[in-house]
Amino acid sequence: MILEAKEIRKSFTEGKESFDVLRGIDFGVERGEIVSLEGPSGSGKTTFLSILGCILTPTKGDVLIDGEVANAKKLNDIRKRSLGFVFQQFNLFPSLTALENIEYALNVKGIRGREARLEAERVIEAVGLGDRQAFLPRDLSGGQKQRVAIARALAGKAPILLADEPTANLDSVVGTQVLELFRALAKKENRALVIVTHDPKVRAVADRVVKIQDGRLS
Numbered sequence: 213m214i215l216e217a218k219e220i221r222k223s224f225t226e227g228k229e230s231f232d233v234l235r236g237i238d239f240g241v242e243r244g245e246i247v248s249l250e251g252p253s254g255s256g257k258t259t260f261l262s263i264l265g266c267i268l269t270p271t272k273g274d275v276l277i278d279g280e281v282a283n284a285k286k287l288n289d290i291r292k293r294s295l296g297f298v299f300q301q302f303n304l305f306p307s308l309t310a311l312e313n314i315e316y317a318l319n320v321k322g323i324r325g326r327e328a329r330l331e332a333e334r335v336i337e338a339v340g341l342g343d344r345q346a347f348l349p350r351d352l353s354g355g356q357k358q359r360v361a362i363a364r365a366l367a368g369k370a371p372i373l374l375a376d377e378p379t380a381n382l383d384s385v386v387g388t389q390v391l392e393l394f395r396a397l398a399k400k401e402n403r404a405l406v407i408v409t410h411d412p413k414v415r416a417v418a419d420r421v422v423k424i425q426d427g428r429l430s
C-alpha cells in the first residue's frame with residue numbers, strides 16, 4: 213500500500229473545550245487507485261486530507277508512506293518526493309506564468325534548472341496546455357487554472373496525489389472534463405489519487421467511494 217492511515221484521531225481545542233473531528237480512521241490506497249472520499253461540509257475532509265498529506269499532525273495514529281511511518285525525521289523528504297496536492301482555489305502564484313508556477317513547485321522539491329524546465333514542459337503538455345505555457349493565471353479560465361494545478365501536482369512524479377474539492381470552483385461540464393483528465397493521467401502513471409469532495413461527479417472517476425461522517429469512515 214502506497215499510503216495508509218492507522219487509527220487516526222484529531223481533536224481541536226478552543227478555549228477550554230476540545231472537540232474530536234476525526235475519531236479513529238483507518239484508510240489505505242494502492243498505487244494506481246482512485247478514491248473519492250465524500251462527506252458534508254465540516255465533516256473533517258480537509259483535516260483528514262491534510263493529515264494524509266503530512267501537513268497536519270494527527271492527535272493519535274500514524275500515516276505510512278510506502279510502508280514507512282511518516283515521522284518528523286522523514287517529513288521533509290516525504291513532502292518533496294511522495295506527495296502532490298491540488299486545491300479548490302487552484303493556489304497559483306498570480307505573478308508567475310503557468311509554466312513558472314510548475315517550475316517553482318519543482319524548485320521547492322529540489323529539482324532545478326533545465327531538469328525542472330523539461331519536467332514542467334512535459335506535464336503542461338500532458339494536461340493539454342502546451343500553448344498556454346506563458347500565460348498568467350488571470351488570463352486562464354478556471355478549468356485551465358485547475359489543469360495547471362494538476363500539472364504541478366504531477367510534476368516530479370510523486371506517487372501520491374491528493375485533491376481537496378478540485379471541482380468546487382468549476383462549472384459542471386468543465387468539472388467533469390478536469391476529473392476525467394486527472395483520472396487518465398493518474399492511471400497512466402500508476403499514481404494513487406485521493407479526492408475529498410462533496411461533488412457526486414467525482415464518483416464517476418473513482419475506483420472506490422468512502423464516506424466520512426461523525427469522524428469515522430463508512
Ligand SMILES: Nc1ncnc2c1ncn2[C@@H]1O[C@H](COP(=O)(O)OP(=O)(O)O)[C@@H](O)[C@H]1O
Nearest residue numbers: 224225233251252253254255256257258259260
Ligand atoms: N485549525 C482548526 N482549529 C479549530 N477547528 C478546526 C480547525 N480546522 C478545522 N476545524 C474544525 O474541524 C471541523 C472539520 O473541518 P474541515 O476538515 O475543514 O471539514 P470539511 O473539509 O469536511 O469541510 C470543522 O468543525 C472545523 O471548524
Ligand SMILES: [Mg+2]
Nearest residue numbers: 257258259376
Ligand atoms: Mg474542506
